[in-house]
Amino acid sequence: xxxxxxxxxxxxxxxxxxxxxxxxxxxxxxxxxxxxxxxxxxxxxxxxxxxxxxxxxxxxxxxxxxxxxxxxxxxxxxxxxxxxxxxxxxxxxxxxxxxxxxxxxxxxxxxxxxxxxxxxxxxxxxxxxxxxxxxxxxxxxxxxxxxxxxxxxxxxxxxxxxxxxxxxxxxxxxxxxxxxxxxxxxxxxxxxxxxxxxxxxxxxxxxxxxxxxxxxxxxxxxxxxxxxxxxxxxxxxxxxxxxxxxxxxxxxxxxxxxxxxxxxxxxx
Amino acid sequence: xxxxxxxxxxxxxxxxxxxxxxxxxxxxxxxxxxxxxxxxxxxxxxxxxxxxxxxxxxxxxxxxxxxxxxxxxxxxxxxxxxxxxxxxxxxxxxxxxxxxxxxxxxxxxxxxxxxxxxxxxxxxxxxxxxxxxxxxxxxxxxxxxxxxxxxxxxxxxxxxxxxxxxxxxxxxxxxxxxxxxxxxxxxxxxxxxxxxxxxxxxxxxxxxxxxxxxxxxxxxxxxxxxxxxxxxxxxxxxxxxxxxxxxxxxxxxxxxxxxxxxxxxxxxxxxxxxxxxxxxxxxxxxxxxxxxxxxxxxxxxxxxxxxxxxxxxxxxxxxxxxxxxxxxxxxxxxx
Amino acid sequence: xxxxxxxxxxxxxxxxxxxxxxxxxxxxxxxxxxxxxxxxxxxxxxxxxxxxxxxxxxxxxxxxxxxxxxxxxxxxxxxxxxxxxxxxxxxxxxxxxxxxxxxxxxxxxxxxxxxxxxxxxxxxxxxxxxxxxxxxxxxxxxxxxxxxxxxxxxxxxxxxxxxxxxxxxxxxxxxxxxxxxxxxxxxxxxxxxxxxxxxxxxxxxxxxxxxxxxxxxxxxxxxxxxxxxxxxxxxxxxxxxxxxxxxxxxxxxxxxxxxxxxxxxxxxxxxxxxxxxxxxxxxxxxxxxxxxxxxxxxxxxxxxxxxxxxxxxxxxxxxxxxxxxxx
Ligand SMILES: Nc1ncnc2c1ncn2[C@@H]1O[C@H](COP(=O)(O)OP(=O)(O)OP(=O)(O)O)[C@@H](O)[C@H]1O
Ligand SMILES: [Mg+2]
Numbered sequence: 056x057x058x059x060x061x062x063x064x065x066x067x068x069x070x071x072x073x074x075x076x077x078x079x080x081x082x083x084x085x086x087x088x089x090x091x092x093x094x095x096x097x098x099x100x101x102x103x104x105x106x107x108x109x110x111x112x113x114x115x116x117x118x119x120x121x122x123x124x125x126x127x128x129x130x131x132x133x134x135x136x137x138x139x140x141x142x143x144x145x146x147x148x149x150x151x152x153x154x155x156x157x158x159x160x161x162x163x164x165x166x167x168x169x170x171x172x173x174x175x176x177x178x179x180x181x182x183x184x185x186x187x188x189x190x191x192x193x194x195x196x197x198x199x200x201x202x203x204x205x206x207x208x209x210x211x212x213x214x215x216x217x218x219x220x221x222x223x224x225x226x227x228x229x230x231x232x233x234x235x236x237x238x239x240x241x242x243x244x245x246x247x248x249x250x251x252x253x254x255x256x257x258x259x260x261x262x263x264x265x266x267x268x269x270x271x272x273x274x275x276x277x278x279x280x281x282x283x284x285x286x287x288x289x290x291x292x293x294x295x296x297x298x299x300x301x302x303x304x305x306x307x308x309x310x311x312x313x314x315x316x317x318x319x320x321x322x323x
Numbered sequence: 324x325x326x327x328x329x330x331x332x333x334x335x336x337x338x339x340x341x342x343x344x345x346x347x348x349x350x351x352x353x354x355x356x357x358x359x360x361x362x363x364x365x366x367x368x369x370x371x372x373x374x375x376x377x378x379x380x381x382x383x384x385x386x387x388x389x390x391x392x393x394x395x396x397x398x399x400x401x402x403x404x405x406x407x408x409x410x411x412x413x414x415x416x417x418x419x420x421x422x423x424x425x426x427x428x429x430x431x432x433x434x435x436x437x438x439x440x441x442x443x444x445x446x447x448x449x450x451x452x453x454x455x456x457x458x459x460x461x462x463x464x465x466x467x468x469x470x471x472x473x474x475x476x477x478x479x480x481x482x483x484x485x486x487x488x489x490x491x492x493x494x495x496x497x498x499x500x501x502x503x504x505x506x507x508x509x510x511x512x513x514x515x516x517x518x519x520x521x522x523x524x525x526x527x528x529x530x531x532x533x534x535x536x537x538x539x540x541x542x543x544x545x546x547x548x549x550x551x552x553x554x555x556x557x558x559x560x561x562x563x564x565x566x567x568x569x570x571x572x573x574x575x576x577x578x579x580x581x582x583x584x585x586x587x588x589x590x591x592x593x594x595x596x597x598x599x600x601x602x603x604x605x606x607x608x609x610x611x612x613x614x615x616x617x618x619x620x621x622x623x624x625x626x627x628x629x630x631x632x633x634x635x636x637x638x639x640x641x642x643x644x645x646x647x648x649x650x651x652x653x654x655x656x657x658x
Numbered sequence: 659x660x661x662x663x664x665x666x667x668x669x670x671x672x673x674x675x676x677x678x679x680x681x682x683x684x685x686x687x688x689x690x691x692x693x694x695x696x697x698x699x700x701x702x703x704x705x706x707x708x709x710x711x712x713x714x715x716x717x718x719x720x721x722x723x724x725x726x727x728x729x730x731x732x733x734x735x736x737x738x739x740x741x742x743x744x745x746x747x748x749x750x751x752x753x754x755x756x757x758x759x760x761x762x763x764x765x766x767x768x769x770x771x772x773x774x775x776x777x778x779x780x781x782x783x784x785x786x787x788x789x790x791x792x793x794x795x796x797x798x799x800x801x802x803x804x805x806x807x808x809x810x811x812x813x814x815x816x817x818x819x820x821x822x823x824x825x826x827x828x829x830x831x832x833x834x835x836x837x838x839x840x841x842x843x844x845x846x847x848x849x850x851x852x853x854x855x856x857x858x859x860x861x862x863x864x865x866x867x868x869x870x871x872x873x874x875x876x877x878x879x880x881x882x883x884x885x886x887x888x889x890x891x892x893x894x895x896x897x898x899x900x901x902x903x904x905x906x907x908x909x910x911x912x913x914x915x916x917x918x919x920x921x922x923x924x925x926x927x928x929x930x931x932x933x934x935x936x937x938x939x940x941x942x943x944x945x946x947x948x949x950x951x952x953x954x955x956x957x958x959x960x961x962x963x964x965x966x967x968x969x970x971x972x973x974x975x976x977x978x979x980x981x982x983x984x985x
Contacts, residue, residue: 110856134862142860148853151846159850160861164843167863169871172842173835179843226861399751401696451969456748457694462968464696464905468961472954480954583901584763587756594752630767637760644741644749 059122061086061230061262062138067106067116069099076102078286079116084230087256089263091273094283095307100266101143103283104232107264108140109133120230135162137229141236143266145215147222149208153199154190156207156218160225161186190225196251197221198244213239220248224255230262237269249276274298282306366497371616373498373508377573379612380511381407384566385585386592386604387518388559394535394599395548395555398448398459402467403563403589404582409470410436410567411577412478419486425506425568428485432564440560441553449552467582475579482576485568503572510569515605518562522601531555535599588633591640597650607650611636666934668818674930675825676886678923680903681910682832683879688908689916690840691872692852694751697738697758698907701731701877702884703899704761709885710778710894711771713790720793724885731881732874734761739873743866758901765896777895778888794889821890828886829923832879837919848872902957905964906933912967933960 060083069077077099084090092100105111107118109130118126120138134140148156164186166172166179194200197217202210207218220236237245253276255261267273273280273294280297282290284306290297297303389403400406413435418428447462454462485503493500500508522528534541534551542548570585571577592611596603618627618635627635643650680702687693705727712723738757742750765772773780773788782788798820805815839845847868850858855865888894906929914925933956 108860110859129859129864129866130856131859131862131864134860139862140860142856146854146857146860148850148857150853151849155846155849158843159846159858159863162862166843167847169844169875170839172839172844183843222857222861393748399748401755447965447969454968457688457692457751458968460694460696460751461905461908462965464908465961465964465968468902468905468964469958472958472961475954476951476958480950584759587752587759590752590755594749598748633760633763637756640753640756641737641741644745644753648741648745648749 058086060084060119062107062118062120062264064103064107064118065116067103067113067118069102069106069111069113075286077106077113080283080286080288081116082107082281082288082291084262084264085279086262087260088278089252089256089265089276091277091280092264092266092283093268093270093273093280094289097285098283098306099286100283101234102286104140104234104266108138108232110140134226134228137227138232139223139226139228139230140232141216141219141223141234143234143238145212145219147207147210147215147218149206151207152204153194153207153210153218154187154203157190157194157222157225158183158186160222161189162226186225193221193224197248211239213241213244216240217244217248227259228261230264233263233265233267235266235268237267237272245272252276368617368620369496369498371620372613373500373504374573375613375616376511376609377504377507377569377612378616379609380507380515381566381569381573381585381608382588382592382612383515383605383608384518384562384569385589386596386608387522387601388555388562389589390593390596390599390604391531391535391555391601392559393593395531395538395552396448396452396459397456398463399456399590401460401463401586402443402470403463403559404584404586405467405470406436406440406560406563406582407567407570407585408474408577408579408582409439410564411571411581412474412483412579413564414568414571415478415483415485419483422486425485425487425572429510429565429568432568433561434564436564436567437557437560440556440563444553444556471579471582478579480579482578483571484576485571487572501575503575507569507572510565514565515609519602519605522605527551527554531558532601535601584633587640588636591636591643594640594648595643595650600650603650611639614639664814665816665818668814668816668822670930670934671927672818672821672825672890673934674923674926675822675829676883676890677906677910677929678829678926679825679832679879679886680883681907681922681926682829682836682919683876683883684904684907685911685916685919685922686836686848686879687872687876689911690845690852691848691869692747693743693869693873693876694747695754695873695876696751696904697754697756697761697901698876698880699899699901699903700734700754700758700761701880702887702903703765703896704734704884705731705881706884706888706894706899707765707772707778710790710888711781714778714781714788715771720790723790727885728878728881731877731884735874735877736870739870743869743873755901758904762896762899762901765899772896775896777898778893789892790894791889791892795892825886825890833919833922840919902960905960909960909964909967912964912971932963 062084063082065081066079067077067081068075068079080099080103082092082103092103094100102111106113109125109128109132113126116126117124120133120136125133125136148159151159161182164179164182165175166183172179191200191203194203197220199214199217199221202214207215210218216236216239220233223231237248240248249272252263256263265277277294280292280294281288282297282300282303289306290300290303292300385403385407388406389400392398392400410432414425414428414432417423417431418425443466447466448459451459451462487503487506491502493502493505522532530541530546530551531554533544534546534548535555538548567582570581574581588611589608592608593604595607595611596605615632615635618632619629680698683701684695684698687695687698705724707727708730709720709723709727712718712726713720718726734757738750738753742753765777766775768774769780778790779787798817801820801823802815802817805811805820811819840848847858847863850863851865851868858868859865884899887898891898910922910925910929912925913928914921914923
């Protein structure tokens with residue numbers, strides 16, 4: 056018997072003007088699995104992430120996280136509940152330092168409440184120290200520790216991807232949605248990151264849903280693969296099955312000439 | 324070509340049907356109240372419709388410009404009200420100082436403000452684009468202060484009026500009009516549809532709407548955005564100039580602060596129509612003007628005190644932002 | 659007037675202190691959290707008018723009336739914030755413009771309540787001069803008397819000097835409080851929202867609540883400045899709350915540098931100096947303008963300064979340009 060999925064979405068639909076970006080798509084992510092979401096450009100993968108993480112509201116369909124209905128819940132509530140996502144175009148806080156970027160994501164800081172820093176300075180400072188230590192540890196993991204004091208706006212694209220990955224980990228998520236986490240990251244570092252992902256699953260029991268274009272990488276790490284094309288889920292299964300699936304191959308070959316560049320696609 | 328929704332709408336899907344219901348309910352209620360009310364006075368109603376069309380066209384003409392500028396360059400132009408003031412003073416020069424008729428004065432006003440707007444674009448807004456909405460808005464605030472006080476220094480701060488007879492009254496059936504108002508309504512009835520036609524039919528008009536609606540997509544589609552931006556400033560300036568003349572005529576008098584009050588009404592029309600939607604602003608300006616005037620009709624629950632008209636607009640704005648910030652026409656937009 | 663006129667500069671210093679508090683409100687909203695507020699003046703006007711109306715028309719005790727004034731200002735921030743803070747920043751900007759305009763419009767037109775164009779002295783009708791300042795004047799008089807006793811302060815003891823002793827310590831205390839808050843995790847959250855609110859939401863922060871806090875705190879500070887201004891001037895009129903008041907506050911922030919909270923008092927002092935200093939500009943060619951025209955010239959220069967500063971030094975005179983221009 057398979058365990059109940061940690062995240063399950065049924066028949067999600069989202070339209071932008073005349074474009075059906077997500078068309079009655081369903082997806083299930085088993086706990087402690089690494090699931091890959093693939094598909095040609097403009098397939099609706101990022102939009103799917105936006106729906107799952109509460110950044111967009113589906114027109115119809117249902118989403119369940121950890122057995123509870125959650126469509127229509129605000130994104131911050133989902134993130135606080137353990138469903139955290141990263142963005143395809145990294146959203147780093149450019150005029151704040153790398154360390155501040157990380158520390159923002161620390162959880163359980165009472166000092167974020169209005170005036171708490173004045174009323175309970177000691178408790179706030181204690182938690183702040185813990186968060187700082189956690190942030191430094193993760194920065195070492197993603198090899199940004201030497202840039203901790205720099206403004207995030209000075210980072211390269213690949214470094215920003217890493218920072219976003221690290222920032223998401225700061226929240227200690229149960230399910231992490233990664234939107235092309237390796238794009239622009241140096242290959243050796245990307246490999247290390249893969250190991251970390253596998254490691255985090257083993258040690259912390261984390262679950263991952265990853266959008267990725269690099270097929271080699273997808274085949275290497277994922278337990279299951281979900282394929283989207285033109286808003287719909289066209290295939291789902293084990294890596295080996297997907298590799299041989301006719302529709303998937305057709306979608307990828309056909310996608311070369313018809314895929315439009317995502318103009319404002321992944322901004323939402 | 325595929326169509327795109329304005330990116331602003333992402334946090335607020337799914338309230339459309341309820342809103343339509345609410346609006347329909349209010350309209351029905353108002354109509355019932357109007358018919359049932361024993362005090363319904365239809366001559367007054369007709370008069371208010373005329374006033375509403377004038378006010379509405381002023382807001383519509385100014386709003387089309389403001390919304391296009393917003394859509395194309397992401398500038399909330401806080402000097403837009405002062406553009407109207409420039410128009411009124413330019414027309415004043417042609418009309419009162421040079422002794423020409425009002426039609427010529429209006430053309431002069433349109434030319435003057437269009438020129439001013441293009442210069443502002445090239446000198447100020449184009450070099451500074453990409454500075455962020457707030458920075459650009461502050462710059463436009465500074466521009467407004469310069470315009471307003473510059474006019475006060477050059478032209479004096481005293482109250483001015485156009486050379487139209489203030490005593491004659493034109494009777495159109497049950498409606499009585501001062502000559503200035505008559506000119507204003509004539510302009511309103513002719514120009515507002517012309518602007519609509521221009522946006523709908525001409526190549527430039529269509530491209531303006533396309534760029535204002537979705538700049539990135541328009542760029543991908545090969546539209547020369549830089550050129551369209553220049554045209555938009557010209558159009559916005561000309562329409563603001565005309566609106567300024569009409570506002571001066573409608574009020575009877577004006578001074579250098581004329582544009583301050585209408586600014587928030589113009590912005591309300593822009594939001595009402597959906598930011599970046601030219602048709603929306605055209606329609607919303609008219610609707611807002613009519614609603615404000617008709618709210619004072621005796622048949623409408625005895626009529627609102629005229630001094631609450633701006634309050635009504637403010638309430639409309641807040642409710643709109645609460646329930647339908649993408650504008651009344653939002654979504655139903657064609658590229 | 660003599661350029662070294664002590665009473666005059668004391669007055670300017672008082673106004674600069676009040677402007678510091680007013681601009682601090684805008685700092686919390688705009689510089690710290692990134693909320694564009696173009697109707698900040700409305701909060702000052704609402705607090706001042708509420709206080710004056712309650713004291714004059716309902717004979718309520720002044721401290722209570724002042725508190726009510728602050729509450730009304732904060733309540734208005736909720737009216738503006740709740741509909742707009744979930745939307746793009748442009749919508750808040752538009753709502754605040756409308757809010758500022760509607761408050762002044764009501765002050766002008768609800769004659770019965772507000773005294774219309776006359777302001778607070780007209781609140782009891784044309785036959786009776788109304789005033790709300792009794793208790794405040796008594797307090798100031800006691801301070802002046804105490805100053806006269808002391809040997810050091812006796813020569814400068816005046817009402818404005820007493821006001822100075824209230825306003826500036828208060829302003830500095832508030833700066834300290836908000837400096838501490840800006841450095842705390844709360845401030846980090848606000849700055850994160852300024853930079854990218856989606857990123858803050860993605861790591862579990864309630865962005866709407868945080869923005870509402872910033873807007874309300876700013877309204878509180880704006881209201882406080884409005885109260886102080888009302889007490890200092892002794893009368894509340896619609897003309898004291900022109901939209902330009904808001905833009906003075908922006909100018910102060912930009913003069914001082916939007917990235918540093920301690921630059922605000924310097925910005926306010928500089929602004930006070932520039933603004934009041936213009937009255938000494940009576941030499942050629944400025945002498946060609948009469949005094950009425952010079953008032954317009956002054957506002958024109960404010961506008962020009964706003965444009966030039968935003969264009970050339972958006973980070974302010976003391977700010978850090980490198981930080982501001984990071985993408
Ligand atoms: N905010 C938006 N407004 C309008 N259209 C959008 C928006 N976001 C996405 N789209 C459109 O929806 C479709 C799906 O886009 P999406 O970004 O989800 O694709 P994707 O699978 O993530 O592609 P990629 O691999 O290029 O990132 C595209 O046609 C895109 O242009
Ligand atoms: Mg994508």
